[in-house]
Amino acid sequence: MRLSGYFVPTLRDTPKEAQIVSHRYMLRAGLIQQASAGIYSWLPMGHRVLRKVEQIVREEQDAAGAHEILMPTIQAADLWQQSGRYHDYGAEMLRIKDRHGRDMLYGPTNEELVTDIFRSHVRSYRSLPLNLYHIQWKFRDEVRPRFGVMRGREFLMKDNYSFDLDHEGAIRSYNKMFIAYLKTYARMGLRAIPMAAETGPIGGDLSHEFIVLAETGESEVFCHRDWLTDDIRNRSIDMEGDLQPVVDSFLGRYAATDDKHDPSNCPVAPEDLVVTRGIEVGHIFYFGTKYSDPLGGRVAGPDGREVPVHMGSYGIGVSRLVGAIIEASHDDRGIIWPEPVAPFRVGLVNLAVGNEACTGVCDDLYAQLGAAGIEALIDDRDERPGAKLADMDLIGLPWQVIVGPRGLRSGVIEVKDRRTGATEEMTPEAATARLAA
Numbered sequence: 001m002r003l004s005g006y007f008v009p010t011l012r013d014t015p016k017e018a019q020i021v022s023h024r025y026m027l028r029a030g031l032i033q034q035a036s037a038g039i040y041s042w043l044p045m046g047h048r049v050l051r052k053v054e055q056i057v058r059e060e061q062d063a064a065g066a067h068e069i070l071m072p073t074i075q076a077a078d079l080w081q082q083s084g085r086y087h088d089y090g091a092e093m094l095r096i097k098d099r100h101g102r103d104m105l106y107g108p109t110n111e112e113l114v115t116d117i118f119r120s121h122v123r124s125y126r127s128l129p130l131n132l133y134h135i136q137w138k139f140r141d142e143v144r145p146r147f148g149v150m151r152g153r154e155f156l157m158k159d160n161y162s163f164d165l166d167h168e169g170a171i172r173s174y175n176k177m178f179i180a181y182l183k184t185y186a187r188m189g190l191r192a193i194p195m196a197a198e199t200g201p202i203g204g205d206l207s208h209e210f211i212v213l214a215e216t217g218e219s220e221v222f223c224h225r226d227w228l229t230d231d232i233r234n235r236s237i238d239m240e241g242d243l244q245p246v247v248d249s250f251l252g253r254y255a256a257t258d259d260k261h262d263p264s265n266c267p268v269a270p271e272d273l274v275v276t277r278g279i280e281v282g283h284i285f286y287f288g289t290k291y292s293d294p295l296g297g298r299v300a301g302p303d304g305r306e307v308p309v310h311m312g313s314y315g316i317g318v319s320r321l322v323g324a325i326i327e328a329s330h331d332d333r334g335i336i337w338p339e340p341v342a343p344f345r346v347g348l349v350n351l352a353v354g355n356e357a358c359t360g361v362c363d364d365l366y367a368q369l370g371a372a373g374i375e376a377l378i379d380d381r382d383e384r385p386g387a388k389l390a391d392m393d394l395i396g397l398p399w400q401v402i403v404g405p406r407g408l409r410s411g412v413i414e415v416k417d418r419r420t421g422a423t424e425e426m427t428p429e430a431a432t433a434r435l436a437a
Ligand SMILES: Nc1ncnc2c1ncn2[C@@H]1O[C@H](COP(=O)(O)OP(=O)(O)O)[C@@H](O)[C@H]1O
Pocket: 109, 140, 142, 149, 150, 151, 152, 153, 154, 155, 157, 200, 202, 280, 281, 282, 283, 315, 316, 317, 318, 319, 320
C-alpha cells in the first residue's frame, strides 16, 4: 500500500478525551474515529487489524469444531419474553419499535436466538454435540462507555453456544473452548489468564474470565508468577482427547479477580503473588438448561425420552482485543504490533522522495516484498524525514526499512526492529531475504 494514496489520518497532538494509552494511540495513528459516545468507525488501518484479530478467532473456533453462522443484530422481543430476560436485562438493552409498533431490540447477546435455531431443527441426541458461533456487532447501552473500544456501546464480539445431551458432555464442550481461548490469545501475542468469575446476567454455575494483564485494566487481579512465563504453544494438546487434566493443570495455578480473591486466605506466598490489573478479553459460561428449559430446546435421548439440552456460551471481545493488544504492547513512541495482527508487516520509508536513487530502490523493494507475499506499507509522501520516522514508530509496524541518500551512496539501507529498536544496515537484496525468512 502506498501511504500517499491511502487514508491514515494521523494526529500530532494527543486527544484530550483519551485517558489510556491504547485509546490515545488508536486515535493518533488514525485507526478509529468516534461516531458518538462508545461508538466508533474503523478507519482502513484499524479495520485491517480488526479483521486479523477476527480471523485468528475464527480459525481457532473452526479448529475446535465450532460452526460459523451469522445471526442478525436486530431481534424480536418475543423470544426474550419467553426466556424472561426482556424484563431482567434492564437499561443496557437498546429497545426499538418497528413501524408496526412491534417491540424489537439490538442484540446485546444471542442465547435466545441461537436456542430458537436449535429447537427448530435438532430433535435427537445423535446430532450432538453442536457448537455454533458468529462474529457480530453487539449493542449494550453502558452507563459509562470509556477507554475507546475497550468499553464501547457498540462492539464486535465472537459468541458461541454449545449444546450437549447432559452435564458431562457440556463440560467437554466447555473444556474445548477453554483451551481454544488460550490458543487464540497466544496467537495474537497476548498472555490471557483464565480466572474463576461471577456469571452475571448470563446466569449459570461455571464461568471463567480470560484476563490480559495491564496496569490500565478495569479490575484488580492476583496470580501466581508462574503464569507470566507459561506459553501454551509449547504444549502439544490433543483437542479430541480428554481435556480435563489439561484444564486442571491450568486451573491448579492460582489466579483470581478481586471479587474472588481473599487476601486472608490466599494459597500463594506473597513473594510469588503478582498483584496487578487486568482487561477481560473473554468470558465463558456453562449454564445447563437455563435457556433450553423455557425456550424448549429439547432432544430425544438414547432411551427415547425428551430432555432439555445442556448449554454453554462463550464470548471474545474482538474489538476490545485491538485495544488490549496495544495496552500490552507499546512504548512512548507508539504502538508495537505483534506480527500476526499487524496491519502491515513492513513499513518502507523513503526519506527523500525527490531523490531518484532512493525512489528507485524503494519501488524495487516494494515490488520484491509484494512478490514474496509480505504486506508492506510504503511511505512515499513528500514530508520531512523526522516526521516520517515518527509516524512509522507511532503506527508500529513490526519492521521498518529505511532508505536514504546517505546510505545508498555505499549501497545500504537500514532495517529496524520496531520492538527492540535495533537497526542493521544491509543491501536491499539482503533486506528482502531477511524479511522473507
Ligand atoms: N462494552 C464492551 N465493549 C467492548 N467489549 C466488550 C464490552 N462488553 C463486553 N465486551 C467483551 O465481550 C466479552 C464477552 O462479554 P460478556 O462476558 O458477555 O459481558 P460482561 O463482561 O459484560 O459480562 C467480554 O469478555 C469482553 O471482552
